[in-house]
Amino acid sequence: MNPAHVQATHLSGPVLVIGTGLLGASIGLGLRARGIDVLLSDPSPSAQAVAQDIGAGRVLPADERVEPQLVVVAAPPDVTAAVVSQALRDYQDAIVVDIASVKTSIFEALAKDPDLTEADLGRYVGTHPMAGREKSGPVAARGEIFTSMPWVLCPSELSLPGAVKTAQALAIDLGAVVSRMSADEHDTSVAMISHLPQVMSSLLASRLQDTPAHALSLSGQGLRDVTRIAASDPALWVQILGANAARLVDLLYGVREDLERLINTLEQPEADGARLDMAQLISEGNAGQARIPGKHGAPPQAFAWLTVLVDDTPGQIARLLTEIGEVGINLEDLRLAHSAGQPVGLAEIAVLPSKRHELIEYLTSHGWKVVQ
């Protein structure tokens, strides 16, 4: 994999965006903001019209012969390969990229496509911007959603250098952080850091369907965090899980093995070694969690947390953070703990460990209640 720092180049346009959902329309908005000519095309005339109305570009004219520099295929994963194939044939001088969240299956379909030559495949680069969320549709589009987010380029052996450079220019023009890996590396990576977490969160959250209200009333931040992404869109995830099934299932075999071991242990919690097995599960979780990179892709860093009591009223958190800003201490992370039954908020603040004591002193002396 190449370093994230690549030499910047810029698009000249015109750029044709096929598929004007959240991501396609956002790409259009972002490129228009840079003054690039953007053409829009979507099987849904209304989605196409909405994207044009919000300023993502102009609808592809039926009569006019256009010669785009770049075609961005922003279609659902299921149909991406077919749309890319058509685009490569319709626009013989254009570079074509897709932005689907799985890459191998799409390239395999294109490589098998009898209508495509090696020269055609040379003009194609698979990419994946790690952006966009539960929301969908052009109305939710914003030109800046790619800012400082990873955008992975997965060129094939056939991809021409010029095609890779153009794909890179798209990501850079939209403010993303470019990285490069093979389609296989990409799909294996997202299976672990994106698809498995989704599955684990959904498996847990689905158990809550029958949980009695008195139990749910004890819910804390832990449960909320682990289940947050369980709110994701089924329609999209069916396509993602289906397209990356083989890699995901390999990871699930490992989970099943650990789960099986844990169940055996918990069935006889007093047996020899049972305590050790349980400790091992939690310790291995500690070790894995500690490997997740910190803010700004920095190496993992144990931030020091402190929790401050605040009235749950407008402006309170702001006043707190203003005072933190005044000491010149940088906020590394922040979350509001949900309080139960009382109009009191708990602001959890992460700072560099070296700053924690100073900050507690300062806040306490300014009348804040630092609770831990």
Place this chain on the structure above:
Amino acid sequence: MNPAHVQATHLSGPVLVIGTGLLGASIGLGLRARGIDVLLSDPSPSAQAVAQDIGAGRVLPADERVEPQLVVVAAPPDVTAAVVSQALRDYQDAIVVDIASVKTSIFEALAKDPDLTEADLGRYVGTHPMAGREKSGPVAARGEIFTSMPWVLCPSELSLPGAVKTAQALAIDLGAVVSRMSADEHDTSVAMISHLPQVMSSLLASRLQDTPAHALSLSGQGLRDVTRIAASDPALWVQILGANAARLVDLLYGVREDLERLINTLEQPEADGARLDMAQLISEGNAGQARIPGKHGAPPQAFAWLTVLVDDTPGQIARLLTEIGEVGINLEDLRLAHSAGQPVGLAEIAVLPSKRHELIEYLTSHGWKVVQ
């Protein structure tokens, strides 16, 4: 289960706290802040001394005969029953409560204890304050950690009304939100909303031990959220999982069944009904996640989120929240999205859906970049 709103009564003291770790010392600090006489006892002389030094109370004098109104057993779950039994015999006129995070196994041990009479058991109430975190030890103690957190009372059939009232007074004096359920209801509840999430988070995070760096570099907020509690303390969790093994394993059977079904589906993603199975998993996750109560124990509410671009420098977030406060819009939730490779932060803000449009207008007009 009783409503959380109960009539306030207050402790007179003296209160003896046995076990001066994070929670015991925090209870001492909280009660001292209310002017209540607190005595401290811990098998570790140094932990005992530290707790006294931070103002959690005075070390129990060897010579002086004390007659506490209330004994709070804040020992590790493993030894709690034995310590409660001893306390009931040592202090014949005192109410005795414990604060361990599992309840049934402790009461069962006490009920079997030949040294205890029914009268003794009448003076005991099992309780569980839902507070305290990865941190441990008296140094981390704060008197306010119970503020607005749930505190569950689990009286047995033998518990006397006066004992329950005293246990309630402890929780109320420390600012907690009291709820009441049977030990069985409690243990079944926490197995689902606390112990199962811990296990799922640890199972996922442990997979990250062998994940290559280029994959970890794509980590997003989703992975961070699902694995946050995987950083918890193995020593404590071994005792919790062990003590609630039977209820937890029942839930894990269900997870294993769902996981098995998912594996079969992903092994043949093109088979009839495979797509439907995948959609069902995600949809059931949606349904379960939507049942988690909102802030302040309110019914679940879909807040409207917006994301604002901020420089990652001291005071920036504060300035943003100040301006939000100025429009009088209340912040329902807030998180800082970690950006990758660039000194730019993304502040994700949750407000009431009715306020979202107004806030976007206002922030945009004040020069903020609302990214979605």
